[in-house]
Amino acid sequence: MDACLNGDQNKSDNGKSRQSVANRLVSGAGLIWIIAIGAALLVSAGPAFGQFTVQPMKLELVVTPGKIVKSELRVQSFDPNEIHNINMSVVELGQSEDGAWNIIEPNNLTDPNSPFFGFDISKLSSCSEWISLSPNNFDLPPDGVVPVEISLRVRRGIRGFFGAGILATTSPMRGVGDVSVVVRFFIPVILEIQDRPMRPRVQATDIGLEFIPASGEYPARTLATMNIDNAGGTFSRVKPGIRIWSFSGGHWQVITTTEFQETGIIPGVKLKLKADIRKPLPSGKYKAAGLLYVDGRRTKRIEKEIDFVGDSTVTRVGADAPLDLDPIDVTMDGMPGATRTATLRVINASDETVNIRTAIGLPSILQLGALGDVKGEDLDCTGWLQVTPEQFTLRGEGGQQTLRIVSTMPGASMPYPSYFSLLALWAEYPDGQKAGVTTSNICVRNISVDAEPAAVALKLTLQDLGESKYLVVARFGNYGAIQFIPIRVKAAVTMSNGINRESTFLSGNPNLMLPFETRDFSGILDLSYIPADRYSLAAAIEYAPGKWAPKQMAIRVSIEGERRIVQILGVEEELDELVEVQWK
Known part of the structure; x- marks a missing residue:
């Protein structure tokens, strides 16, 4: 975390x-x-x-x-x-x-x-x-x-x-x-x-709320839970989320949306994942809606009404206050020894007044990461930064505050082109009720070191969704020392001359991708009109204008009745020759 x-x-x-x-x-x-x-x-x-x-x-x-x-x-x-x-x-x-x-x-x-x-x-x-x-x-x-x-x-x-x-x-x-x-x-x-693609059978089976009483120095907390079963043969990545409503004044009010850590699930396993909703809930009637993404594909939503026994010390619950940031992420360029200043405008999009407390720290992706001799902690600029004001109040219906972020870069020992921190804006209502957290990446670029973004395609798999439709799942990593924003991610079934017979865009997290970070992107290919033949299945990410990181495999498409059946003949590492795909 x-x-x-x-x-x-x-x-x-x-x-x-x-x-x-x-x-x-x-x-x-x-x-x-x-x-x-x-x-x-x-x-x-x-x-x-x-x-x-x-x-x-x-x-x-x-x-x-x-x-x-x-x-x-x-x-x-x-x-x-x-x-x-x-x-x-x-x-x-x-x-x-x-x-x-x-x-x-x-x-x-x-x-x-x-x-x-x-x-x-x-x-x-x-x-x-x-x-x-x-x-x-x-x-x-x-x-x-x-x-x-x-x-x-x-x-x-x-x-x-x-x-x-x-x-x-x-x-x-x-x-x-x-x-x-x-x-x-x-x-x-x-x-x-990979041979003949398998059909994924991963689904959420239950959702709930769980109250953890205070114990010694540890405060009381409320957890959202989701049960997930993998009844198939695929190893899949799952990303759960739960939205929670409270029932008050005769109607339902959204109070928070909680995202869980992404994790893998192996065949035959039943998971019960938990996530802190970061606010205490009093006893009462609540409604929860669970949404599960499996390998980037949204599955069936499940809903449940809950009579919850919660924190007896809390009498009301406040909804999360949405904060808009301009810009979303902050970048500062400078030479070693320089002092640079940037501003970040924070806008209260809720109706109520909230108090904001700021905090900064190394992003989790860098905390335990390493690539070669470079450790994630080597790219930490938190100690160079000062954010003012550290605390402030935003009135409801559009209240604004401009933050001043000052970076004092060290005069030496800056061998890398980019350094990172994460700014968290914690919101609370005047009565102390928690109102959520909003984050922004901070990047300090060392312009004395030249560097280009570098992406690597790590993995490409195919899943059978039935009716000649197949889910393409591709994983890409940022193996460079600077960040980038994915421009496009595509998959294509390609003939030996590089011409695409069928293509699709792959969806996933479109935001800033930090060094050491890996992400999965997925999309559906409809092969209903593909003739039986041998093809290349390829996926690639455009990580800089005109620069693609590709991955491919050899497949054979056959026809059984009305269905197109795919057999994987070889993954990229097994192929003697690769097809030059025309990405546009």
Whole structure:
């Protein structure tokens, strides 16, 4: 979570304390195990052990049956002093109802104290036996990097999702006093075997509200919940949202819209996701409407009326106050050592007066990200910024305030072309009721360093929607050191001469894309009038005028009755020759 969006620092959605970097901290007699799941960077907890990265944080591979796939992990030490022994191993991959990955090791199945005691691993779509690692044990030198080759032998005659995990484990390191520390990085392996596209069967099954009473230093909070089932064979990305109405004065009034963190869902899993709505709700009658996007495609909306038992200390609930920003994001250009000023106009689009409190912090996408030797925290400009006024009041029906944002750039140590922070505007009504939060990206560009945007197409998959319609899902990443705004994202079925037979635009988040950020875009291709033949299916993002980052696969279209049936012949990495697609 963005630091400036967490009003109660280091607290999770369930009201418990949140570990800022490691996902799990397990203590034993004289030994602490720190397990980092989906975190590229583990910040040192003391001088006895340094900092480590394992890249990539997750392996998502798209292949066709019967292939041998090779990939690579980079294990990197930022400890300038000591050599550390690293052991690499393959384990089973599971998923808990909150979306987190589960590490299932062989000894877990026979340990009565393990939550996986007696678990039937035959229920998993596992590829663990297909994976080999080289080397599987090595010494990591100070400030050194060791590449680990991953070889994956895919069986024939299968399709859909298969998963496993890779553990990188350090030998015990001296900690504080007589306590030793073991650090383990868990890298999920997501394998999608493309043959004849599968039909997605992911849907929201229930929504609700949950009240968490205050406990000690932790305040009371209200959570929105959504249950999601994956009854199909696809690994899909899900992005839930819930809108909440309160019933007052004989009519329904919208009070807030809550977005959840996007997460993946593997086949056979039932998720129950939770999100803090960031305001207390008194007991009363509420209505909730849940909207779920699966791989970028909107699914059926579900609604529910709820008799909610909430916070007894709250007597009324205020609706979120919409704030308009001009500009939406702020950019300042300057040389090292320069002071630059920008302005941001904040307009109250609600009818009621609200008080605003500002906060700034590193965007979440950069907090745990790393690309090569560049860590997300290296691109943080929060410490250079000053926002005035820090607090102010906006009258209802169009009240305005112009913020002054001053950046004092350091005179040295600015090797990168862009630096970032996130401005959060917290709104409250005069009686203290929370009225929502609005954010703006702040970018400080170092014009002494030349840089061009760089996008990479990471993944391309196809899903069968029936009636000759297919969902194209493409993932793209910002692998440069500067931000960009996606211009267009397209997909096309193309003949060998590069001429498109059918094309469509892919939709997704159109806003500013920060370094290290990845996004999925999707759209529907109707192949009803495509002749049976062999084609190239391609998708690409235009990340700068006339510059495209493409991905493609070879497909065969056949006709069965009135339907067009697609078979995937090879993904891009398996093709000897690529079609030059004419993007316009």
